[in-house]
Amino acid sequence: MKKNKPKYKQIIDAAVVVIAENGYHSSQVSKIAKKAGVADGTIYLYFKNKEDILISLFQDKMGQLIERIEQETTSRQTAEEKLLTLVQTHFEQLAADHHLAIVTQLELRQSNKELRYKINEVLKGYMVVIDQILDEGIKEKIFRDNLNRKLVRQLIFGMMDEAITNWVMKEQRYNIVDQAKDVHSFIINGLALSRDVKE
Amino acid sequence: MKKNKPKYKQIIDAAVVVIAENGYHSSQVSKIAKKAGVADGTIYLYFKNKEDILISLFQDKMGQLIERIEQETTSRQTAEEKLLTLVQTHFEQLAADHHLAIVTQLELRQSNKELRYKINEVLKGYMVVIDQILDEGIKEKIFRDNLNRKLVRQLIFGMMDEAITNWVMKEQRYNIVDQAKDVHSFIINGLALSRDVKE
Amino acid sequence: MKKNKPKYKQIIDAAVVVIAENGYHSSQVSKIAKKAGVADGTIYLYFKNKEDILISLFQDKMGQLIERIEQETTSRQTAEEKLLTLVQTHFEQLAADHHLAIVTQLELRQSNKELRYKINEVLKGYMVVIDQILDEGIKEKIFRDNLNRKLVRQLIFGMMDEAITNWVMKEQRYNIVDQAKDVHSFIINGLALSRDVKE
Amino acid sequence: MKKNKPKYKQIIDAAVVVIAENGYHSSQVSKIAKKAGVADGTIYLYFKNKEDILISLFQDKMGQLIERIEQETTSRQTAEEKLLTLVQTHFEQLAADHHLAIVTQLELRQSNKELRYKINEVLKGYMVVIDQILDEGIKEKIFRDNLNRKLVRQLIFGMMDEAITNWVMKEQRYNIVDQAKDVHSFIINGLALSRDVKE
DNA sequence: TATGAATGAGTATTCATTCAT
DNA sequence: AATGAATGAATACTCATTCAT
Numbered sequence: 062m063k064k065n066k067p068k069y070k071q072i073i074d075a076a077v078v079v080i081a082e083n084g085y086h087s088s089q090v091s092k093i094a095k096k097a098g099v100a101d102g103t104i105y106l107y108f109k110n111k112e113d114i115l116i117s118l119f120q121d122k123m124g125q126l127i128e129r130i131e132q133e134t135t136s137r138q139t140a141e142e143k144l145l146t147l148v149q150t151h152f153e154q155l156a157a158d159h160h161l162a163i164v165t166q167l168e169l170r171q172s173n174k175e176l177r178y179k180i181n182e183v184l185k186g187y188m189v190v191i192d193q194i195l196d197e198g199i200k201e202k203i204f205r206d207n208l209n210r211k212l213v214r215q216l217i218f219g220m221m222d223e224a225i226t227n228w229v230m231k232e233q234r235y236n237i238v239d240q241a242k243d244v245h246s247f248i249i250n251g252l253a254l255s256r257d258v259k260e
Numbered sequence: 261m262k263k264n265k266p267k268y269k270q271i272i273d274a275a276v277v278v279i280a281e282n283g284y285h286s287s288q289v290s291k292i293a294k295k296a297g298v299a300d301g302t303i304y305l306y307f308k309n310k311e312d313i314l315i316s317l318f319q320d321k322m323g324q325l326i327e328r329i330e331q332e333t334t335s336r337q338t339a340e341e342k343l344l345t346l347v348q349t350h351f352e353q354l355a356a357d358h359h360l361a362i363v364t365q366l367e368l369r370q371s372n373k374e375l376r377y378k379i380n381e382v383l384k385g386y387m388v389v390i391d392q393i394l395d396e397g398i399k400e401k402i403f404r405d406n407l408n409r410k411l412v413r414q415l416i417f418g419m420m421d422e423a424i425t426n427w428v429m430k431e432q433r434y435n436i437v438d439q440a441k442d443v444h445s446f447i448i449n450g451l452a453l454s455r456d457v458k459e
Numbered sequence: 460m461k462k463n464k465p466k467y468k469q470i471i472d473a474a475v476v477v478i479a480e481n482g483y484h485s486s487q488v489s490k491i492a493k494k495a496g497v498a499d500g501t502i503y504l505y506f507k508n509k510e511d512i513l514i515s516l517f518q519d520k521m522g523q524l525i526e527r528i529e530q531e532t533t534s535r536q537t538a539e540e541k542l543l544t545l546v547q548t549h550f551e552q553l554a555a556d557h558h559l560a561i562v563t564q565l566e567l568r569q570s571n572k573e574l575r576y577k578i579n580e581v582l583k584g585y586m587v588v589i590d591q592i593l594d595e596g597i598k599e600k601i602f603r604d605n606l607n608r609k610l611v612r613q614l615i616f617g618m619m620d621e622a623i624t625n626w627v628m629k630e631q632r633y634n635i636v637d638q639a640k641d642v643h644s645f646i647i648n649g650l651a652l653s654r655d656v657k658e
Numbered sequence: 659m660k661k662n663k664p665k666y667k668q669i670i671d672a673a674v675v676v677i678a679e680n681g682y683h684s685s686q687v688s689k690i691a692k693k694a695g696v697a698d699g700t701i702y703l704y705f706k707n708k709e710d711i712l713i714s715l716f717q718d719k720m721g722q723l724i725e726r727i728e729q730e731t732t733s734r735q736t737a738e739e740k741l742l743t744l745v746q747t748h749f750e751q752l753a754a755d756h757h758l759a760i761v762t763q764l765e766l767r768q769s770n771k772e773l774r775y776k777i778n779e780v781l782k783g784y785m786v787v788i789d790q791i792l793d794e795g796i797k798e799k800i801f802r803d804n805l806n807r808k809l810v811r812q813l814i815f816g817m818m819d820e821a822i823t824n825w826v827m828k829e830q831r832y833n834i835v836d837q838a839k840d841v842h843s844f845i846i847n848g849l850a851l852s853r854d855v856k857e
Numbered sequence: 858t859a860t861g862a863a864t865g866a867g868t869a870t871t872c873a874t875t876c877a878t
Numbered sequence: 879a880a881t882g883a884a885t886g887a888a889t890a891c892t893c894a895t896t897c898a899t
Contacts, residue, residue: 086372090894091861100860102896111894167376170369174283177366181429208442215426216419216446223418224411230380243407247415251450267884289869290886299885301871310869484770488873489882498881500875509873565774568767572681575764579827606840610821614844617820618813625812628778641805645813649848665863687890688865697864699892708890 064117069107071097073118081160085168090114115172116179122161126154127186134190140198141249147194148248149241151221156237166222166229188214195252204252217248263320268306271296272317280359284367289313314371315378321360322382325353330389339397340448346393347447348440350420355436365421365428387413394451403451416447462515467505469495471516479558483566488512513570514577520559524552525584532588538596539647545592546646547639549619554635564620564627586612593650602650615646661718666704668694670715678757682765687711712769713776719758720780723751728787737795738846744791745845746838748818753834763819763826785811792849801849814845 063069075097080088090111094101108114133150134143155162169180191214198204224244228237262268274296279287289310293300307313332349333342354361368379390413397403423443427436461467473495478486488509492499506512531548532541553560567578589612596602622642626635660666672694677685687708691698705711730747731740752759766777788811795801821841825834 084373089892094861101862101894102860103858105895106858167373171372173285173370174366178429208446209439212423212439212442213446215422216443219418219420219422220415221418222422223414227414230377240408240411243411244415247407247412247450250452251446253449288867293886300869300887301885302883304870305883482771487871492882499873499883500881501879503874504879565771569770571683571768572764576827606844607837610837610840611844613820613824614817614841617816617818619816620820621812621816622809628775638806638809641809642813645805645810645848648850649844651847686888691865698866698890699864700862702891703862 063107064121066107068097068099068103072099072104072107072114073121076114076118077122077160077164080168081163085171088168112172112176115169115176119165119169119180120183122165123183124186126151127190129154130187131190134194139203140194140201141203143194143197144248145241145245147190148221148245149238152225152238152241155225156233159233162225162229162233166226184218187218191217198252202254203249205254208252213252220244220248262306263316265306267296267298267302271298271303271306271313272320275313275317276321276357276359276363279367280362284370311371311375314368314375318364318368318379319382321364323385325350326385326389328353329386333389333393338402339393339400340402342393342396343447344440344444346389347420347444348437351424351437351440354424355432358432361424361428361432365425383417386417390416397451401453402448404453407451412451419443419447461505462519464505466495466497466501470497470502470505470512471519474512474516475520475558475562478566479561483569486566510570510574513567513574517563517567517578518581520563521581522584524549525588527552528585529588532592537601538592538599539601541592541595542646543639543643545588546619546643547636550623550636550639553623554631557631560623560627560631564624582616585616589615596650600652601647603652606650611650618642618646660704661714663704665694665696665700669696669701669704669711670718673711673715674719674755674757674761677765678760682768709769709773712766712773716762716766716777717780719762721783723748724783724787726751727784731787731791736800737791737798738800740791740794741845742838742842744787745818745842746835749822749835749838752822753830756830759822759826759830763823781815784815788814795849799851800846802851805849810849817841817845 072093076093079093079096083092090104091101093114094104108117130147130150133146137143137146195204195210195213199206221244224240225237228235271292275292278292278295282291289303290300292313293303307316329346329349332345336342336345394403394409394412398405420443423439424436427434470491474491477491477494481490488502489499491512492502506515528545528548531544535541535544593602593608593611597604619642622638623635626633669690673690676690676693680689687701688698690711691701705714727744727747731743734740734743792801792807792810796803818841821837822834825832
């Protein structure tokens with residue numbers, strides 16, 4: 062399995078740093094190869110083409126993020142707690158790797174449309190995690206069930222994504238993790254069983 | 261004023277169609293010129309360079325969207341109604357121009373980072389509109405005031421943006437306007453004054 | 460006759476200034492038109508094309524230079540005096556018009572080969588002037604007659620041309636007219652009847 | 659060292675032929691690449707840009723000319739002989755390579771001013787060679803020392819340059835080497851110690 | 858496995874010139 | 879005579895990918 066060979070990881074990690082520091086359009090394969098300490102041609106022994114580096118990078122890093130979120134959330138009791146943990150872990154992980162945050166929120170989005178469809182595939186795994194929490198919340202009767210489920214998980218992801226993107230565009234000058242509580246509160250209230258007066 | 265000359269609009273409209281149909285990276289200036297029925301060189305009488313077409317396109321179209329939303333919302337009485345009108349108008353406008361939806365949600369994001377910062381400038385106008393509604397809602401005592409205001413408006417925009425992007429990526433196969441009610445409900449509840457039991 | 464209309468001269472003079480200040484390759488027709496205070500299209504009522512402006516400029520200015528040299532030299536008695544006057548007048552005239560010096564010595568040489576052939580035509584008039592002085596010198600028995608005549612006049616022109624070009628390239632920081640005496644002395648000696656010991 | 663790789667020389671030599679045959683402005687990089695038998699992109703492995711090809715060409719060829727002249731002149735005894743050898747070798751070398759003559763005398767001068775300043779740098783090496791001969795001649799008491807030295811070497815170069823340029827513009831229809839003796843005679847007399855009657 | 862020299866497709870932009878007014 | 883908006887041809891350079899060693 063190529064993914065476990067050391068050069069595979071070297072190249073992925075080099076790509077994150079090179080793209081974060083130079084921007085997507087100034088990150089030539091030769092620059093990534095140099096940073097990774099391998100020859101240009103070697104890249105093509107581990108990746109089909111340049112796009113494949115980016116997809117692999119996203120799968121790899123986002124996969125780790127999702128895995129981490131799963132770990133953290135399962136140890137919580139209620140859906141409400143799980144949701145808070147999800148938002149916090151998501152924010153913490155990206156706050157912990159400035160380069161990765163730039164790459165996922167800004168640079169990778171400059172890739173072509175096809176790549177973005179593949180990125181969306183990776184995000185389906187994230188949607189599953191959100192889905193399970195929504196399920197639990199509904200069973201716990203703290204989340205209502207009268208909203209389009211697929212839509213809701215998109216909205217939740219969209220909120221977090223927008224919050225992080227803004228933080229990256231503001232050059233990470235404030236603490237994004239501090240916003241987790243408000244985002245969580247907004248979501249929890251949004252999903253709460255409607256009071257009599259509402260609707 | 262160049263912006264009012266007929267060729268200016270011709271070129272912008274041609275750019276929307278060409279980019280939507282061919283994708284950002286296959287939309288050569290010559291292709292846009294041909295579609296607009298002008299010579300390649302004429303483009304440069306109205307726009308500084310290719311990027312300037314895209315910025316102008318976004319300013320023009322997003323400006324119209326914001327303006328339309330402002331018109332529609334001011335005719336509503338309550339903040340809750342205004343917010344529904346905002347989401348609905350946003351969705352309706354993009355649903356009414358399939359090409360534009362593809363361009364704003366997918367293609368324009370492939371532009372370089374600098375262009376994306378300029379796009380963000382345009383969106384500040386949208387943020388102001390959301391802000392005013394939030395203000396009213398708080399005065400009406402239907403929105404709570406214990407959440408980070410700047411964050412909240414980002415979250416609202418992020419929700420709508422994600423919903424529309426998903427709809428475009430699903431090739432606009434369902435009716436996005438149908439989702440406005442749920443998005444609105446989510447937001448309204450999210451912002452509602454917390455019930456005793458919550459928090 | 461177009462050459463006597465005021466706009467003809469306006470355009471020529473504008474061209475000299477624009478080319479001297481911006482360089483040959485940054486001297487667009489539109490820039491010359493603007494400096495001359497006419498519309499772009501008006502240029503083409505007085506000149507066949509851009510090249511024609513440059514040829515006319517050279518004919519006009521170099522023609523004046525040659526005419527001036529003829530005037531000055533005819534008032535001198537001997538070939539030796541005439542030659543000194545020729546060199547001095549040539550240097551003085553270009554020293555008096557810094558813009559023109561830059562244009563004739565540096566910028567116009569960047570024109571295409573065809574233009575340079577036409578410029579050579581203009582210089583034939585200069586060669587005639589030199590020729591007459593050589594003739595007189597030979598008759599006066601102060602110039603020898605054992606050198607290729609056509610070659611000699613080229614050599615004399617080449618000396619002056621190189622001296623002025625160097626002065627322009629050194630940004631006209633020294634007084635070129637001061638060099639006239641040495642150039643003259645070199646030529647006069649070079650052409651002098653050989654002494655016994657030589658050859 | 660790139661300058662010693664075979665492709666470097668291939669490209670330089672191809673450039674000389676292509677420019678001589680097509681003229682400076684019709685010598686596209688792709689044309690030079692084709693003639694050299696390499697891909698367009700390969701050019702840029704050896705040269706920074708198109709201008710760099712031309713500078714390198716001039717440095718390379720003019721460097722060889724100067725070197726050859728140094729070799730030939732050092733084997734001569736007197737300054738007078740050395741000067742004749744210099745003029746003859748200069749003329750012979752360019753007569754031996756018709757393409758190169760066209761390029762150095764006509765085409766390269768159409769380059770922009772910056773390039774021409776760099777060309778002047780190369781020519782300083784030539785000036786040094788002339789200088790040494792002038793030195794010797796003064797020590798031998800056959801050259802006078804009452805003329806501006808920097809000016810004199812410019813004049814000598816200017817004479818040779820003009821003679822060759824004329825020969826190239828006359829399509830090399832006569833034998834330029836035949837003119838060496840007259841040029842030499844002119845210079846030698848010009849520099850000779852003045853006879854009583856002069857000055 | 859690894860290398861890195863070589864490849865060659867692809868495109869935004871300028872500016873001399875025209876011509877309807 | 880004069881205008882100036884419109885035209886459209888023409889080209890250097892980059893960089894992902896290959897393949898002989």
